[in-house]
Amino acid sequence: MIKGHVKLADIAKAAGVSQGTASNVFSRPEVVREEVRERVLGIAKDLGYNGPDIKGRLLRAGRVNAIGVAAIEPLAYFFEDPWARALMTEVSAVCDATGTGIALVSAQNQQKLSWNINSALVDGFILLCVEGGEQLVALTRRRQLPFIALALGDGDAAIPAIGLDNIAGAAQAARHLADLGHQRFAILAIGLTGGEAGAMAPEQAVRSLKFTSRDRALGYWQALADFGIGRADVPIHATQNDRPTVDAALEALFETARPPTAILAMSDRIALFAMQWLAGRGYAVPDDVSVIGFDGVPEAATVVPGLTTMAQPLAEIARRAVAAILEDAAPAQQEALDVTLIVRGSTAPPPAV
Amino acid sequence: MIKGHVKLADIAKAAGVSQGTASNVFSRPEVVREEVRERVLGIAKDLGYNGPDIKGRLLRAGRVNAIGVAAIEPLAYFFEDPWARALMTEVSAVCDATGTGIALVSAQNQQKLSWNINSALVDGFILLCVEGGEQLVALTRRRQLPFIALALGDGDAAIPAIGLDNIAGAAQAARHLADLGHQRFAILAIGLTGGEAGAMAPEQAVRSLKFTSRDRALGYWQALADFGIGRADVPIHATQNDRPTVDAALEALFETARPPTAILAMSDRIALFAMQWLAGRGYAVPDDVSVIGFDGVPEAATVVPGLTTMAQPLAEIARRAVAAILEDAAPAQQEALDVTLIVRGSTAPPPAV
DNA sequence: ATCCTTTCTTGAATCGATTCAATCTTGTAT
DNA sequence: ATACAAGATTGAATCGATTCAAGAAAGGAT
Incomplete structure (x- = not known):
């Protein structure tokens, strides 16, 4: 069967169980009777179904388990600039530990960046505000997701930020x-x-x-x-x-x-x-x-x-920033390390x- | 930052138009009469609606406009290893040009990596196969998304790969x-x-x-x-x-x-x-x-x-790899540059x- | 045989949008 | 006044899952 799109509903139908049960087989196996579970899993394997599609799941869950790191720079900035790299290394370590994904978000021109910020699949943003921090903050605000600004020069205390x-x-x-x-x-x-x-x-x-x-x-x-x-x-x-x-x-x-x-x-x-x-x-x-x-x-x-x-203290900065996003607990005001x-x-x- | 519960349907109802029209106002504005468009936009602004939520959109569209780059290494590898960095710089340039996002996918242990690969919101994968390339390929296969292996030592010609x-x-x-x-x-x-x-x-x-x-x-x-x-x-x-x-x-x-x-x-x-x-x-x-x-x-x-x-030829490698994912046109067999x-x-x- | 628990399973609602065939309005030409 | 094309709008289906109140089945106690 070349038709690549087997979905949960297909499995459920083929196995003669409800979609709810089929879902449980994958997401909460302990709640399904063993016999049924095995039958469903068998059918799934036969049909070439590899578990719930992440897109459906996330739509329901509302979180994607990833944070976005944004800068008004070309994407390559993250891999070339020494400070950005050192910071990303620490952010990576924290994300590794918590099982969080990282999405890189950037663009040089305002318009593209706006689009990219709006379409990034993330639960929040860490903003690298070395250049044009205010714009970045303004753009991110609109997305209505938690965010925290790093290296934001400006003193506006209302912006959640970690400074030095x-x-x-x-x-x-x-x-x-x-x-x-x-x-x-x-x-x-x-x-x-x-x-x-x-x-x-x-x-x-x-x-x-x-x-x-x-x-x-x-x-x-x-x-x-x-x-x-x-x-x-x-x-x-x-x-x-x-x-x-x-x-x-x-x-x-x-x-x-x-x-x-x-x-x-x-x-x-x-x-x-x-x-x-x-x-x-x-x-x-x-x-x-x-x-x-x-x-x-x-x-x-x-x-x-x-x-x-x-x-x-990059490790500390990274730790706090990631925590702020994941727990939606951005500091009420700027912190200076x-x-x-x-x-x-x-x-x-x-x-x- | 509490997310507002306003969704497209709310706007549509408030503006007295169908959901389809409301959708068009944002995604295909040219098809909606100006008067209606302005009214809907006005309502949207009043209700604090900032345009279509990306999650709903992507569920429908089926693609997320991002590619995953995966390696069996800690996440920091992407920012520390010189080769990985140089490659990512080029990949970034290509993605910048095409408006594609980049998600970093990695983990040191097999199990976590498997989870991360399965839950990454991407349209395909570029695999950095410096270490344990075969495992990485096997894991990615199951996701049933386009992928291409880079620097894969192994000679298995059935794997889409770009080599040297x-x-x-x-x-x-x-x-x-x-x-x-x-x-x-x-x-x-x-x-x-x-x-x-x-x-x-x-x-x-x-x-x-x-x-x-x-x-x-x-x-x-x-x-x-x-x-x-x-x-x-x-x-x-x-x-x-x-x-x-x-x-x-x-x-x-x-x-x-x-x-x-x-x-x-x-x-x-x-x-x-x-x-x-x-x-x-x-x-x-x-x-x-x-x-x-x-x-x-x-x-x-x-x-x-x-x-x-x-x-x-990192630029060339990056160009081909990204193209292969985006167009789902992975080379039938290994290419050597x-x-x-x-x-x-x-x-x-x-x-x- | 009846009633009460437990343990599974079901079905429908929901997440937030897009799509498209069908229908309704217009405006223009006859 | 009539016909017709072009343009605008609608409504329902769809994407792929999760959730949960409610129903069914199985087992145990009286």
């Missing part, structure tokens, strides 16, 4: 280097609200950086102030989190008369690009220049020398002058 | 190094059927390596034979595709009186581990030792020096003696 204490983390990073004796710092920033990259004045930074990066900048400044280093003494260059803009920033920084001995990078990605640029120019890390990153991506541990960084300093080989005292 | 011409690729790799003048080779293999790693004799390799690795070994040997280098002259060490076993193999190889000047690694992962080991021991790549990998993962391009490798040599900095003529 970026100010404290950045301060700790700067303090680490200052404690080592560094005096000449430079900041490599991300996340301009506008598009351009380049050097910027502190006031300008406060104005045009997005929340996450602004907080990190504030943290750096705050710690350095304790060491008598003013904002104006710390050049800050915005990048687009990619190699060309990082390279350009470094070119500019190391052309000056007093190049920095310590680089505060707002992401590990930037820090890693910076280390490669430095290696290419013959600057030794950490002997000539120290570099500290932010995020704690796995690559930071494997590169040589290891990258000192402020690690996000601590980042922790991980010292590796990329930071050391500055070279003796 | 490993023999030709490996031969090309070995020829590249032999053309450069190398004479002392060593092979770092993967994929033992048993568990142990270590040095092995050629006959043993043929016997105990899995299909993919065996073919690669055969390819290496075949090309080297043309240069008068016999199988017995090429030490072959099995690894488990991880750092410890690669390190152990290299320790053994470079302890000998005639260490190799050219390393044939069966995966980029192994090759990259090898390059790190060599760097740690003070061997210069490519001046002292040349290394060639296999797979063409992105890291091979970014490492310094770049890794020469045999690149898999060509790999291409990408020369980077890790290979050069051997050191002058």
